[in-house]
Amino acid sequence: MYFLAMLELDGYLLAPPRPQFALPFDTYDTWCVLLPATGSFDYQVGDAHGIAKFGDVVVCPPGGILHRRMRSRTSFFHARFTTELEPPTGRTRVRDLDRLRGNLTLLENATTAIATHVVTDLVLMLSRTSPPKDPLVDSALTYLNEQYVSPDVSLTELAAILGISPSQLSRRFRAVRGTTPVAYLRDLRLQKARELLAETDQTLQVIAEHTGYRSAFYLSRVFSTQTGQSPSEYRRTSRV
CATH class of the missing domain: 2.60.120.10 (Jelly Rolls)
Incomplete structure (x- = not known):
């Protein structure tokens, strides 16, 4: 009981x-x-x-x-x-x-x-099955959440800031989050792009600049590959 x-x-x-x-x-x-x-x-x-x-x-x-x-x-x-x-x-x-x-x-x-x-x-x-705690991964998450708008963010740069190798960072990050820092950053940027597509009328180039992509073309390619929809299709269906 x-x-x-x-x-x-x-x-x-x-x-x-x-x-x-x-x-x-x-x-x-x-x-x-x-x-x-x-x-x-x-x-x-x-x-x-x-x-x-x-x-x-x-x-x-x-x-x-x-x-x-x-x-x-x-x-x-x-x-x-x-x-x-x-x-x-x-x-x-x-x-x-x-x-x-x-x-x-x-x-x-x-x-x-x-x-x-x-x-x-x-x-x-x-x-x-709760993930283990890792202060270094917490620091990595804070950095990615704050710096995702910069297209220059990289695994090598983040690992250097934290004082470990890229492979060590990826291994520890995956153990806690179930994904890699690179995939987490990509998903974070795409989530922000989805929000801007659904909630604003900003052009794709402006959205790219606000989400860490160097061009609208590159954002469109990543978005379509990961979601199965083009940004324009997503914007249209999210407002129905």
Whole structure:
């Protein structure tokens, strides 16, 4: 009984594949989790952002804003809950994928009690797989978040500032964030570009200058490769 008492479920949804979320972002009074069963989606929770695929769980704390956008047709599980536990916010990679698959199967014809059990188990898995703390990685994140607008930012420069080799920095960064500094910087710049495309009428050249790209052409090429849409297509669909 104590296992179930750790968490009170407010609502949940196991959604079949669909082309896009109903809302690009939402704010919740409770904790919430969002994870893809198939497909993938872009997400942002506070300063944490990136791509979630099967095995990744995105957690948004009470009062936080969860931004999300599908990269392809995606089925997903979403739940809102209150808990005395402290799940890690942002994206966490689940180690036991078979256990995750089993939990998703249980949800297909679940009662509220079973769904509560599944979400509690999921939160416990996240708490046990929380990334290690590394002050050097925290310093790297601060630098990237502050300097991403400069096109001159590089892995070599950042490693030199922190006093370690580029390979050591990449290894330690991946251990904590699940991605490399280069990929983190790219995703950060693209997230900022998406925001400017959706919320302003700035030209692509101006957006490139504000997001660390030397030209509109280069931004367009990276954007299309990573999102599957051109910047103009993204701007048009994000305003529908």
